[in-house]
Amino acid sequence: MALRTRAAAAESAERTPLLERAVQALEISGDQFELSAALAELSAAHGALGDPAQARTADRRARHLSRVSGTAPAQPGDDELSEAERRVAELAACGLTNREIGQKLFITVSTVEQHLTKVYRKLGVRRRMELADLLELRRGLAG
Secondary structure (H helix, E strand, O other): OHHHHHHHHOOHHHHHHHHHHHHHHHHHHOOHHHHHHHHHHHHHHHHHOOOHHHHHHHHHHHHHHHHHHOOOOOOOOOOOOOHHHHHHHHHHHOOOOHHHHHHHHOOOHHHHHHHHHHHHHHHOOOOHHHHHHHHHHHHHHHO
């Protein structure tokens, strides 16, 4: 995950080698979900560098792994949050509980949970701490 995060923050030319290292490490670890996501990101990186053959190869591997393992690979653009998801994610990353987020945004706790489920899936995180780290990284890249 750290290599993928570094790749997301890297310049285009540096992204591909980082993602290739991530793929190698994930192949060894056996984490098929993360491997599938890393391959999808590698495909997008190759495409951005104008290497459609490598992009197709990585994409095929990601899709094959997804079919075999029952995981869904991340797709480019899948990590874009809706405005409501972004607001909930920001408050969760600040340490508010689901109840506090619901009260602040005038939504139910169930709605908060639904938004967080989508946020976690889209961003590929499993815990609030990972969410806080990723949102901080994104703010650093944007500003």
